[in-house]
Amino acid sequence: MGFLDWFFRTGSWVEEETFQLLKNTPIFRDLRSSDYRKLADLLHESHYQEGERVFSEGDPSSAIYIARQGSVRLFREDATGNRVELHTISEGDFFGELALCRGIERSSSAEAKTELTLMGIFRQELEEFIQKEPQSGLAIYRNIVQVLGQRLYNSNDQLESITTELEMMREMNEQQEAKSDSG
Amino acid sequence: MDSKSALSLHPRTLMSVLRYALVLGAVLLILYSIPRVYHLLSMTIVALLISYLLNPPVTFLEQYKLTRGASTTIVFVVIGLLATWGIFEISPFLWEQYEALRAFLANNKPNSILENYLRQLERSFGFLPKGSLAGQVGVAYDWVFGQLSGIPQVLYLTLQYLIIVPFIAFFLTRDRRRIRRFVVQSVPNQFFEMMFDLYYKVDKKLGAYIRGITIESFIIAVLSIIGLWIVDVKYMFVIGIFAGVANVIPYFGPVAGAIPALVVKFLDHNDPYTLIPVAAVFLIIQLVDNVFLKPIVVAKTMDLHPLIVLIVVVAGGELWGILGMIVSIPIASMFVVILTEMNWALNNYSFKR
Numbered sequence: 001m002g003f004l005d006w007f008f009r010t011g012s013w014v015e016e017e018t019f020q021l022l023k024n025t026p027i028f029r030d031l032r033s034s035d036y037r038k039l040a041d042l043l044h045e046s047h048y049q050e051g052e053r054v055f056s057e058g059d060p061s062s063a064i065y066i067a068r069q070g071s072v073r074l075f076r077e078d079a080t081g082n083r084v085e086l087h088t089i090s091e092g093d094f095f096g097e098l099a100l101c102r103g104i105e106r107s108s109s110a111e112a113k114t115e116l117t118l119m120g121i122f123r124q125e126l127e128e129f130i131q132k133e134p135q136s137g138l139a140i141y142r143n144i145v146q147v148l149g150q151r152l153y154n155s156n157d158q159l160e161s162i163t164t165e166l167e168m169m170r171e172m173n174e175q176q177e178a179k180s181d182s183g
Numbered sequence: 184m185d186s187k188s189a190l191s192l193h194p195r196t197l198m199s200v201l202r203y204a205l206v207l208g209a210v211l212l213i214l215y216s217i218p219r220v221y222h223l224l225s226m227t228i229v230a231l232l233i234s235y236l237l238n239p240p241v242t243f244l245e246q247y248k249l250t251r252g253a254s255t256t257i258v259f260v261v262i263g264l265l266a267t268w269g270i271f272e273i274s275p276f277l278w279e280q281y282e283a284l285r286a287f288l289a290n291n292k293p294n295s296i297l298e299n300y301l302r303q304l305e306r307s308f309g310f311l312p313k314g315s316l317a318g319q320v321g322v323a324y325d326w327v328f329g330q331l332s333g334i335p336q337v338l339y340l341t342l343q344y345l346i347i348v349p350f351i352a353f354f355l356t357r358d359r360r361r362i363r364r365f366v367v368q369s370v371p372n373q374f375f376e377m378m379f380d381l382y383y384k385v386d387k388k389l390g391a392y393i394r395g396i397t398i399e400s401f402i403i404a405v406l407s408i409i410g411l412w413i414v415d416v417k418y419m420f421v422i423g424i425f426a427g428v429a430n431v432i433p434y435f436g437p438v439a440g441a442i443p444a445l446v447v448k449f450l451d452h453n454d455p456y457t458l459i460p461v462a463a464v465f466l467i468i469q470l471v472d473n474v475f476l477k478p479i480v481v482a483k484t485m486d487l488h489p490l491i492v493l494i495v496v497v498a499g500g501e502l503w504g505i506l507g508m509i510v511s512i513p514i515a516s517m518f519v520v521i522l523t524e525m526n527w528a529l530n531n532y533s534f535k536r
Binding site for chain 2: 041042044045046047048052053054055056058059060061062063120122124125132
């Protein structure tokens with residue numbers, strides 16, 4: 001690398017791998033290719049051991065994470081410490097996207113299910129990026145809407161099947177009661 | 184090992200004791216080394232200030248598909264040329280005026296007329312011993328005069344900085360994001376998000392504050408020069424610039440900024456009534472500052488408690504004289520921002536492992 005190269009380098013200290021990871025993350029699809037470099041500059045890498053917390057429910061939220069290696073467990077805890085598992089995030093997926101809305105607390109806790117490498121992007125930096133590159137910014141928001149919409153769709157499906165199941169259980173209960181009444 | 188002995192500690196207690204010892208050690212080491220790396224430290228702080236001032240144009244240029252390195256270089260070269268031009272073209276003129284002011288003050292020590300007024304004052308307040316006021320004024324005058332004479336020396340020291348500071352400032356500006364990444368990634372995981380939040384907010388607030396007070400000082404200086412020109416005060420350029428810089432200090436700064444003009448005017452005419460227009464000029468400027476400049480330019484002023492301002496200014500004065508008084512306020516504000524944001528973060532994140 002020549003002196004001039006070093007001197008004028010973009011400030012991009014990103015390896016090719018990171019660059020690819022971004023390209024393959026759903027919310028960063030269809031950006032202008034020159035913008036991937038800039039975006040990659042905003043990635044912060046962190047490593048977690050199995051079982052280590054990434055964030056906790058109720059924390060202020062400022063980063064959205066992409067699982068680079070390993071998987072993540074999203075869960076909620078009630079007051080007695082009982083855990084309800086919500087989701088498992090696998091390699092290449094992202095989570096914590098509510099951080100993109102200012103002032104919303106973490107709606108669940110996240111912890112490493114396996115040994116884990118995360119790439120974090122912080123809301124403020126992403127917002128600055130979007131301001132500077134509105135075209136790509138629009139694409140990002142469109143992607144987010146798409147992913148969130150898909151997740152909502154899935155939740156609705158789940159809700160529907162749970163409701164049907166509940167309904168069936170109630171009917172069975174009633175039938176049994178009717179039987180025992182007549183019996 | 185006797186685990187029942189009074190000295191044995193739970194491993195966790197031991198760990199936290201160790202941790203506190205480490206932190207304490209680090210603090211002591213820093214305090215110990217500050218005087219030894221004093222110049223380096225102040226150079227870095229000055230470079231940081233410059234970096235904050237020059238970051239917006241650099242970021243602006245980046246929009247035009249320039250790399251960070253290229254836009255930083257362009258900005259630094261342009262500002263460097265302007266500064267050089269300023270040093271060669273404007274400073275001799277200011278220097279002349281400064282020398283003239285110094286000579287003027289040296290030749291017009293608080294004179295008989297002022298002493299008459301003071302004696303009158305002493306008579307009307309019977310409890311004041313004779314000559315005490317005049318003595319006090321003399322002491323204060325000598326101190327200010329001494330400080331005034333010291334400024335070139337400090338500026339000379341700053342000239343020595345002229346080589347190293349731009350160098351540090353250049354890299355602080357060019358590698359801004361890289362530094363942030365390094366800082367954020369170097370903390371343990373449970374502080375990761377908090378650290379970024381903290382860094383980001385402190386950075387934002389500091390930048391806004393430093394740019395704000397710089398613009399404000401500049402405007403105040405220009406207004407003061409114009410005002411002093413209108414009411415015909417000698418050495419208006421030096422005095423006006425001083426007023427602009429002094430304005431950085433909340434509460435006391437504006438008063439301190441007006442004093443040189445009042446003193447010069449009084450020594451010039453020996454008539455207290457000529458002071459009224461001068462005072463009026465500064466009052467109007469303060470009005471403009473508080474009604475227009477502060478809300479617009481320094482959008483969110485850092486509110487330091489008057490007591491803190493007083494203590495910090497006195498401490499700054501003890502350490503570095505008049506310049507210390509002025510520089511102490513931005514530095515104190517820096518610490519206040521860091522502490523406030525840290526406090527917020529510690530209260531809001533749960534740090535579960």
